[in-house]
Amino acid sequence: MLIVMKDRLRIALSVILAGVCAGLIGAAMSWGIHLVEAHLSLWLSLALGLAAGVMWWQVRRRKDSSASQLVDALAQTIAVGAGASLGREQAPRQVAALVARKLWMPAQQRETLAAAAAGAGLAAVYNIPLAGVLYTLEVLPIRRSIRLGVFALSCCAIATLTAWPLLGGGAFYSIPDPGLDQLTVLLFAPVIAVGVGLGWLFRQGAIRQVRRRIRGRWLMLSVPLAIAAVLLIAQALPEVPGNGQLLLDFTFHSPLQWQHGATLVLAKLLLTWLCLRAGAAGGVLTPSLAVGGTAGGVIGTLCGADPLTLALVGAASSLAMTQRAPLFAAVMTIELTHPSALVSCIMLALAIPASWLHARRRSDQAHQ
Missing domain, CATH: 1.10.3080.10 (Clc chloride channel)
Structure with a gap:
């Protein structure tokens, strides 16, 4: 009984920590892109593009590892900030899932938490918690289960709340009232x-x-x-x-x-x-x-x-x-x-x- 309670507590803490980390990662990478965009010039964009290209060249020569995934995510952030016509959401998803795999979870549940954390990274960047849950459940190639849904809902809610003080809690796009004639x-x-x-x-x-x-x-x-x-x-x-x-x-x-x-x-x-x-x-x-x-x-x-x-x-x-x-x-x-x-x-x-x-x-x- 005591062992079961310890396992449940460990899982709960891991889910909370994964959500908090996803929120901080999403906020940090968003701020990084904003920082680059605020000081952007043609020569800086070319220099950043060169840096990202060097990173990808080196990373893709080596076996996949935690370090290579982190460098890849950094290169994505640099390239998007420099003006590349790509989305900013993949890097936070990638790093959040990587962090979740390092938490003290039972091996059979580690990938479930990683999938939930990936959705939470997306949720934090754009303040879209329900979409983050659905991304995990509907888009990612992982077996659906009640546990996955609970993990995803918890992680996305925590990640969004964590990112609010840093990114704001309003809609990402401010729009007028749409008409419907x-x-x-x-x-x-x-x-x-x-x-x-x-x-x-x-x-x-x-x-x-x-x-x-x-x-x-x-x-x-x-x-x-x-x-x-x-x-x-x-x-x-x-x-x-x-x-x-x-x-x-x-x-x-x-x-x-x-x-x-x-x-x-x-x-x-x-x-x-x-x-x-x-x-x-x-x-x-x-x-x-x-x-x-x-x-x-x-x-x-x-x-x-x-x-x-x-x-x-x-x-x-x-x-x-x-x-x-x-x-x-x-x-x-x-x-x-x-x-x-x-x-x-x-x-x-x-x-x-x-x-x-x-x-x-x-x-x-x-x-x-």
């Missing part, structure tokens, strides 16, 4: 179709570029050149660098002409693929959101409907296809923006059956 509702279907199509294109292109990415010492040249290309395009399209935050902020607050919007979508797609092909590593969640959101906003403006509502639908649809996780995509979009209750309910009403159908199809394929 009849025309906007009628355009949901075509916007979802376009978002899903762009998500599929984004995913296939990203997979292909990662498989064919540049390796070896050429990384010292390819990574800074890719960042330079992003910054060069940014002279004409200042919304395209980084993780997609600039592009979504622009979409949410500015009317988009279809030519400009289409150019932004194409540029964001191509520059994200370019960075991946160059050998850079980073998140793809927020670039996917930005691509779909911009397309939805363009359709709304072009058709005279509410562009903000359709941008939210397009963003969630693109991310749903990219990650094969409709419910996670809808909840992440809602938590990032805090739209009206009605818009949130409609998005969930569309995502829940889609998520159920996808889970059933995946289950059927697993039993074939």
Whole structure:
């Protein structure tokens, strides 16, 4: 009995510590990116790109280890801060999972806690606790269980609370109230179709570029050149660098002409693929959101409907296809923006059956 109580106490403390560490890691890496962006110049970006390329060259020459994962995460943070068209969320997920594996957990539960901590790292960076839970349960390739759900819910809640004093507790994107007239509702279907199509294109292109990415010492040249290309395009399209935050902020607050919007979508797609092909590593969640959101906003403006509502639908649809996780995509979009209750309910009403159908199809394929 005493041994059982000690094990339970050890597990509870490990979960709490994993959540706290995930929150601190997410906050620290976010502040690191902000610090780099605040002092950014072309030459500094090139120097940081060179440093990241050297790090990846050295790390990928060696066997996978805790040290190599930490260096890889640092290189991701540097590259995103320098302007690479990639998300900032992968590095905190990676480090949080690494720390969780080092805690005093029974071996059979260590990977479960690591998966929960990965979701918590995502939750802390963007203040999206429920999306962090769903990322663990719906996206990560791990066996689902009640224990995993409890770990994920606990870690994400603790990580988010830990990061609040450092990153703030509000929505990541501040948006006006979205409209919901009849025309906007009628355009949901075509916007979802376009978002899903762009998500599929984004995913296939990203997979292909990662498989064919540049390796070896050429990384010292390819990574800074890719960042330079992003910054060069940014002279004409200042919304395209980084993780997609600039592009979504622009979409949410500015009317988009279809030519400009289409150019932004194409540029964001191509520059994200370019960075991946160059050998850079980073998140793809927020670039996917930005691509779909911009397309939805363009359709709304072009058709005279509410562009903000359709941008939210397009963003969630693109991310749903990219990650094969409709419910996670809808909840992440809602938590990032805090739209009206009605818009949130409609998005969930569309995502829940889609998520159920996808889970059933995946289950059927697993039993074939």
